[in-house]
Amino acid sequence: MAAPGLITKFTNCCLLRDHQIIRDDLWVKDGKIIDPMELFYRHKKVYDQVVDCEDALIAPGYIDLQINGGFGCDFSHDIENTEECVSKVAKGILPHGVTSFCPTLVTSGPDVYRKVIPRIKKRPGGEDGATVLGVHCEGPFISPEKKGAHCLSSIKDIDEDSSQALQLIQMYGCLSNIVIVTLAPELPNALNMIEFLAKENIVVSLGHSNANIDISIKGVEKGATFITHLFNAMSAFHHRDPGIVGLLASHYKNVFFGLIADGIHTHPAALRIAHRTHSDGTVVVTDALSALGLPDGIHYLGSKSVEVKNGCAYLAGSDTLCGSITNFAECIRIFKQSTGCSTVEALEAGTLHPAQVLKIENQKGTLNFEADADLIFLNQDLQVLQTWIDGKCVYKRSS
Amino acid sequence: MRLVILDKPNDVAEWAAKYVMKKIKDFNAGPEKYFTLGLPTGGTPLGMYKKLAEYCKNGKISFKYVKKYNMDDYVGLPPDHVQSYHYYMFHNFFKHIDIDPKNVHILDGNATDLEKECDDYEEKIKEAGGIRLFIGGIGPDGHIAFNEPGSSLVSRTRVKTLAHETLEANCRFFDNDITKVPTQALTVGVQTVLDADDVLILITGSSKALALHHCIEEGVNHMWTASAFQQHKHTIMICDEDATQELKVKTVKYFKNLNKIHEKLIEEYESKRISSSMLEFCEK
Numbered sequence: 001m002a003a004p005g006l007i008t009k010f011t012n013c014c015l016l017r018d019h020q021i022i023r024d025d026l027w028v029k030d031g032k033i034i035d036p037m038e039l040f041y042r043h044k045k046v047y048d049q050v051v052d053c054e055d056a057l058i059a060p061g062y063i064d065l066q067i068n069g070g071f072g073c074d075f076s077h078d079i080e081n082t083e084e085c086v087s088k089v090a091k092g093i094l095p096h097g098v099t100s101f102c103p104t105l106v107t108s109g110p111d112v113y114r115k116v117i118p119r120i121k122k123r124p125g126g127e128d129g130a131t132v133l134g135v136h137c138e139g140p141f142i143s144p145e146k147k148g149a150h151c152l153s154s155i156k157d158i159d160e161d162s163s164q165a166l167q168l169i170q171m172y173g174c175l176s177n178i179v180i181v182t183l184a185p186e187l188p189n190a191l192n193m194i195e196f197l198a199k200e201n202i203v204v205s206l207g208h209s210n211a212n213i214d215i216s217i218k219g220v221e222k223g224a225t226f227i228t229h230l231f232n233a234m235s236a237f238h239h240r241d242p243g244i245v246g247l248l249a250s251h252y253k254n255v256f257f258g259l260i261a262d263g264i265h266t267h268p269a270a271l272r273i274a275h276r277t278h279s280d281g282t283v284v285v286t287d288a289l290s291a292l293g294l295p296d297g298i299h300y301l302g303s304k305s306v307e308v309k310n311g312c313a314y315l316a317g318s319d320t321l322c323g324s325i326t327n328f329a330e331c332i333r334i335f336k337q338s339t340g341c342s343t344v345e346a347l348e349a350g351t352l353h354p355a356q357v358l359k360i361e362n363q364k365g366t367l368n369f370e371a372d373a374d375l376i377f378l379n380q381d382l383q384v385l386q387t388w389i390d391g392k393c394v395y396k397r398s399s
Numbered sequence: 400m401r402l403v404i405l406d407k408p409n410d411v412a413e414w415a416a417k418y419v420m421k422k423i424k425d426f427n428a429g430p431e432k433y434f435t436l437g438l439p440t441g442g443t444p445l446g447m448y449k450k451l452a453e454y455c456k457n458g459k460i461s462f463k464y465v466k467k468y469n470m471d472d473y474v475g476l477p478p479d480h481v482q483s484y485h486y487y488m489f490h491n492f493f494k495h496i497d498i499d500p501k502n503v504h505i506l507d508g509n510a511t512d513l514e515k516e517c518d519d520y521e522e523k524i525k526e527a528g529g530i531r532l533f534i535g536g537i538g539p540d541g542h543i544a545f546n547e548p549g550s551s552l553v554s555r556t557r558v559k560t561l562a563h564e565t566l567e568a569n570c571r572f573f574d575n576d577i578t579k580v581p582t583q584a585l586t587v588g589v590q591t592v593l594d595a596d597d598v599l600i601l602i603t604g605s606s607k608a609l610a611l612h613h614c615i616e617e618g619v620n621h622m623w624t625a626s627a628f629q630q631h632k633h634t635i636m637i638c639d640e641d642a643t644q645e646l647k648v649k650t651v652k653y654f655k656n657l658n659k660i661h662e663k664l665i666e667e668y669e670s671k672r673i674s675s676s677m678l679e680f681c682e683k
Contacts (some may be wrong), residue, residue, distance in 0.1 A: 025494065037479055037489045044500040 061099025070292030090129025107139030114173030134179030184209035185219030198223025412446025437533035541623030545586035554588030
């Protein structure tokens with residue numbers, strides 16, 4: 001829509017900026033948010049076109065760090081048509097306000113990883129779908145006791161003898177497409193692995209783990225900065241050994257934690273506890289399954305069958321929850337309602353904080369000058385009215 | 400000199416905005432004929448800017464053919480600093496109105512040659528045919544723009560070192576750290592403002608009461624630089640009730656009695672046209 005150099009002014013809107021909601025206009029040029037003062041005084045320009053936002057709240061686009069698939073596609077299961085799957089999900093989540101995401105792979109065998117990971121390339125978003133930030137590998141170095149819905153036989157130990165680089169390459173095929181690895185810090189040799197991944201600038205997330213608080217802290221000291229779906233698939237909070245959950249109240253303030261705020265996986269009271277303990281670390285994730293956006297019935301997660309009933313996903317024929325099918329925008333609304341937090345806090349859990357996890361907060365998750373013009377228009381109820389990527393409108397709710 | 404006394408700061412804002420609007424409309428500005436307007440910053444004129452932005456949004460007035468000249472700015476403060484007058488003018492006024500950035504002139508406190516910047520500014524004003532209407536506020540010590548007490552009343556645009564009191568007063572805008580307050584500013588001179596065809600000075604609040612007293616009830620004095628406007632042909636001082644606290648009852652009563660005449664100064668264009676045609680009719 002916008003030709004090179006064209007300046008668009010978004011007006012009649014409120015903006016989420018600097019932890020506040022302010023009444024102001026937003027200027028965009030060449031897919032970036034720009035400083036209107038510099039434009040005015042230095043370049044002697046005002047704008048070329050105006051977008052009337054009709055009193056919408058403009059927030060940065062949502063960033064989903066954990067999504068297994070959706071719209072019938074599962075990144076770990078549909079391994080023959082990975083590109084198609086990624087594209088389908090990338091496009092499908094635009095109405096949910098998600099402008100960038102990390103396709104997530106559950107614990108799988110090396111054959112799956114090596115086939116799939118090289119084909120999930122980081123790519124900028126646009127009309128065809130949300131930005132692919134890189135793969136989130138959930139496993140295979142996880143605790144068998146906390147495997148959740150993951151496949152037990154694919155879980156791997158970390159070898160002491162061979163180098164971390166070699167093990168990772170043998171497992172994943174390539175590292176350049178991976179941005180997050182979830183692992184259990186209590187596994188033998190896990191701490192060295194954390195250190196290695198952190199040095200490679202891959203975010204280490206603690207999860208699917210039985211770790212006690214001491215090992216969790218060691219994991220953080222070695223470079224882990226994230227916790228995968230807090231409370232789920234980890235040792236429960238105990239007052240003498242709070243486990244991974246205890247990190248929220250530790251001295252390490254740079255630890256973020258994912259919350260599946262679908263109203264099912266994490267009880268509202270648990271969401272409140274997490275938010276009130278460490279609100280700056282809150283990251284909402286969907287952990288969505290292939291059934292996201294699909295009706296009730298049987299679907300697939302990895303090599304397992306999943307049954308969707310009444311908006312929940314279970315391992316077929318059991319009561320084991322195995323991922324969420326609640327979309328991102330809905331998760332943010334549930335998070336806000338459950339915790340009673342402010343709109344700013346709810347939105348930042350889906351924008352600024354996930355960007356900080358990936359250390360891309362200068363480009364995404366913010367409306368600061370120079371950041372990417374990935375925007376969502378929201379109404380009072382935080383429903384997504386429009387989604388913009390790179391300064392282009394990619395979704396508009398039909399009125 | 401006129402003194403318009405109104406009840407509240409909000410009334411002052413509205414009156415001033417209407418006056419500006421009328422001046423621009425009566426001037427009948429166009430591509431060949433720009434209206435030149437001098438503008439202040441600070442807390443007092445905020446309400447006026449808000450009103451003018453509202454009038455502009457409602458299509459009552461256009462700033463397309465208005466050239467704007469600001470009174471002053473700090474030296475060495477980046478333009479995007481929230482206390483810079485570039486920032487103030489953009490966020491409180493310019494971004495809300497239909498103004499062409501090419502017609503905005505603000506003294507650049509980051510210019511490499513500050514003296515040249517000041518001389519050029521005077522030259523630019525001269526080239527534009529002088530200022531039609533200069534709007535200003537005054538400080539509690541009666542200063543106008545950054546013409547601190549003791550400034551020459553025939554001064555021109557120049558670099559001015561700020562008084563210690565001014566630094567202390569501005570401290571609150573700079574993290575309460577006096578070392579962060581700029582110590583110099585570029586400012587138009589008293590004479591620069593005196594050269595304007597019309598001058599409108601806004602004074603609100605009891606903190607300005609003593610200054611108002613000195614500026615209109617005492618003699619012309621460089622220790623109260625705004626008193627220089629006693630000798631200007633068309634100056635309107637406009638204040639609220641609080642600012643009159645140090646004035647004589649006689650003074651207040653005299654000017655309040657003139658309120659009906661003052662109202663005529665901001666009468667809408669349409670009604671004026673009717674009255675003037677009525678006048679023509681009567682003359683016939």
